[in-house]
Amino acid sequence: MNFSLATEDGGAPRNFATTRWSLILSSADLSSDDQRSRQALSELCRLYWRPIFSFVCRRGHSVEDAQDLTQDFFAMMLQGNWLRHADPNRGRFRSLLLKSLGNFLNDDADKRHARKRGGDVNFVSWDDWMAEAPSQLTVSAQALESWPAERLFDLRWAATVVEQALRRLREECESQGKLRAFEALRSCLGAEREDVSYPTLSQTLGVPEATVKRLVHRLRQRYRSLLRDEVAETVADPAEVDDEIRHLCSVLAAGESS
């Protein structure tokens, strides 16, 4: 199995070839039943269950059915040879997942039922999912009511990427005993430079403004790295990271007010 492909041809800065999605794809190429790729897929599912759940709910299923369907969908992916039936051109994890999910839901309801009864596999306890990654996403009521399921899926996806990066950054700070500093500085992460009140932060943190600026800069750098890591896990090629981020940005902004 060729995990070092990306490093050889692209000289990607980080150990890109072992990101989850490329691992899954390489395993599927060889039609093998690789434990690591299964693990990687399972981890991705665990991270990105909310977009799937939102999508299923948006399609009009009851909460209970949506839970079951989400579980079934994961069971289908993890048990079956999901990728082998997927588009040979592959693409990004997000778009492939969405496409498969659409197919899955359009599948004959009876077949789906049979699979559920027969398999009866719970991918993971629902409560654990909730507890593992609490979400604090706020959206406009208009968006929630009027957006198509695909767009809600992408919105929820974008939020998951961002929240995951923030969570990791927070954990890094907490492990250094700098949680308070993180809480004080986190508001700078998305803000434009002119929106940051350096004097207030300087007062809260008890350091000169110059230090605050340096901290903000470092924190943003670190956040950017972590965010790109998250996105990279879901694309096959490092060059796609920027594209994927831009796509998600476009979903959030374009026509949101309509």
Added chain:
Amino acid sequence: MIPSGLSDSIASVIANPPPCPHCDSSSHVAGGLCVGCLLKAGLNPDDDCDPGALVSAFAEISLPDKNWRLGNYEILEEIGRGGMGVIYRARQRHSRRIVAVKRVLSYHSDSRETLARFRREAQAAASLDHPNILPIYEVSESDDGLPFFSMKFAPGGTLQQVAPALRTEPRQCVAIVAKIARAVQYAHSRGILHRDLKPGNILLDGRGEPLVSDFGLAKWLDATSDLTRTLTIFGTPGYIAPEQASASAADLKPTADIYSLGAILFDLLAGRPPFLGAHALSVIRQAAESPAPKLRSLSKLADRDLETICSRCLEREPTARYPSAHDLAEDLERWLEGRPIIARPVSMPVRVYRWAQRNPKLAGSIAASVALGTMAVFWQVEGRQLASTVRQDQLAARSMIVLPFLNLDTASADESIAVTIAQALQSDLTRFGPAHVVPVTQHGAEWAGTGNNGEIADANRETKARVVFTGTERVVGGKLRISVRLMNAATGDILFTSLIEADSVTSSVAALRRAITPSIHSIMTENNWSKIGPLSRDPGMRNPASREFIISGRQLLFRGTIEDFEASIQCLTKAIQLEPNSAIAHAYLSSTLSARVHFVPDQDLLRTAEKEAFESLRLEPNLPDGHRALAGLLLQKEEFAQVLEEQLRAIEAGGPEEVVERFTATTLIKLGEPNRALPWLERAQRGTTAPGRVYALIGDCWRLLNEYQKSEAAYHQAMALRPEDPDGLVGLCYLHLLQNNIAEARALFDQNRTRSKNYEQIFSDNSANEMVARVELLARNYSAAERLYSQLVENNPVDRNEYFGAMSYGSALGRIRQLMGNEAGGRSLLQECLARELISVNSKNPETLYRIAAVEASLGDGDAAIKHLQAAVAAGWIDFRSPGIDPRFDHLSGDSRFHEILSALTDKVLELRRRTGQPLEVAANGDLTSP
């Protein structure tokens, strides 16, 4: 309308959020950070930053996570974290006083609603001044604009922390809850509900005095601001009232807090809240759908009055709870002082009535849709960690549906006892671990007591339980006799049966619980049921060779020819040789022998059949097949009262099925109880294989009860459903004869001779031919009658017809010859008949006794005839019309004893009609008429 599930995957929804000036997005994550901007921040990397670079940057600030300040307070440590705030232990700067400071979490700062809610909490709580309510000192805002408030620091921890130590101190528990109730009453009197009372919200000061905290979820009773309507419901599963999950915040009443107080008391005394579940949703659903468990089902030593007090608080119906916290406090104080409490246990009928009033399915779906949408809130609120896959599996394995019981006296469904037993089993089984007991009361009449696999599958469609529990009830010798049966829900196989006799429903349920709970528990925890239950246990069924013989023997038995019976007897005999202790083989052998005797009388075979039936029941006293075999054998012996008993025992052991139901009805008709037979026949109508037969029997019942219109309708139904069967036609014809409509009776058969394509089949049966002859006899058209009866006698060496008035062909012919002037010829025929009939003079068959009486009357022996007619009546003869039109009783027409018997019978029918609820009236001419 927002699909409820979305509000889980999306924490909150805001009506008109301003779009971000930089990226036009209006979606935010924690802290009000714009999702779009956070994404954009990931674009265009200038350089990479590893964790090390961040660490060294942070090294420049000396702001550790401890000892920081918030307004006038020096934060010492975080002591709690709730749904929207964090609580610190802090020191007030100037007074040096230790306080608790509660502050909204910064990532909530984006939500105006949350901030408003937080301020409202502070406002509400600060206005309260009660020794058992945690005082608020100061409401303020921190430098970053986030509100916070300081309050008394309670060093004793929370009630949740000390609860395990309190468990053995019921008086202390009651005293604490009484104080909390007083405090809650005070808040209620100020128009403030708490809405989230739970042990974790009750703090204790240095002396152990309870202080109710967190009135933040309270709402102003008389305010209907928009702030009270949010997408989230408040409260902690396990302690919140069931209506809190479905009712809007504005509809909540103080009784919701009463429920929580009861749940706290329950938790303190029992060591757990009333409802547990794998997740929040399941807890809320249980609270909405099932009554709270009894305190003493979990804590045997608990005081009965405390159980009553808890139950009163935990009523699902808010109006059934204590009307106020004051009343609860009073009752708790009464208990502490040893005075009688005011609360009374709710009586069973009231419970059942209430239960029936609810629609659990609807309640469940409302709770589900509301609760799931807010589970993201619940998990944040600290609470017991109940999620465990093991627990869920156990629950699935220990799920049971309880079907209505079948009352064998009335053949009707009893739902209330099923509900009572379901409640009892739920609490009994919960003592051993998680269990889920669901009473199923829809289609009650249909599914009551059933042992039918298809019906079980229907009843279990929604719950998908592992086992089905049901049973029967009847009164035997003044005692209530209850049978219960536990079945494999997938196969219908019986896993366990038990019989209890007791003086009352209450004592029988109590006895039942003692007798069955351990067995049920062991069955439900057993993974392999292949050796459980009478069928699986039977050695004949476990041995493959004997099993083959038993199955073949049984199939042959139901084919019903003499040859098949012979073959069946051989198979079953071999099965018994292989496995002498097979109760089932003995039972089937007995049945086959009885069937054989039915066609060809043989007293020796009958004795063998009896021996086999008893052997079967000795080996397995509760085997339905054994009781059925015994019933069949007793039928041959015409012991109808015992037949009925064995039929009922077969139903007790295995549930009702159509054939048994029909035979039970037939037996009851024989015993002169058509009123009791009718409900059995109604049951037998559903899914029957022989609907025509059932309708003909219904016609017989109504005829005996003197309701000719209903009888006629039923016979017509029988004819329509089974045109090839003579039953309906013969019944209808006799109905005309009883009303002296000779012409119509005659026309009935003429019509059918010409029209019916089933003519041949109908007249292949003697009953049709006999009825044609009977029409002529009752029309006193003797020459035609003589011809017809002569043919019947010639064609039937065994003269055993028992139809309508129990007229043997020989006795009819003898009487006709007498009436035609051939007295000697008639007498000799009648004497032959009498000699034949007198063999069975000790019979308990009313028709046999009636036949004897009729022959004796024809022969002019009035005394003997009266004696045997009385015996027939004692055995169950109730037809008071037939003797009056039967020419064989002509000699008795002037005998006052004869008329007394008939008039007593008329009274008896009146009484039976009264019992059906459709009484008859006596008309001026003495006839009985329907009002």
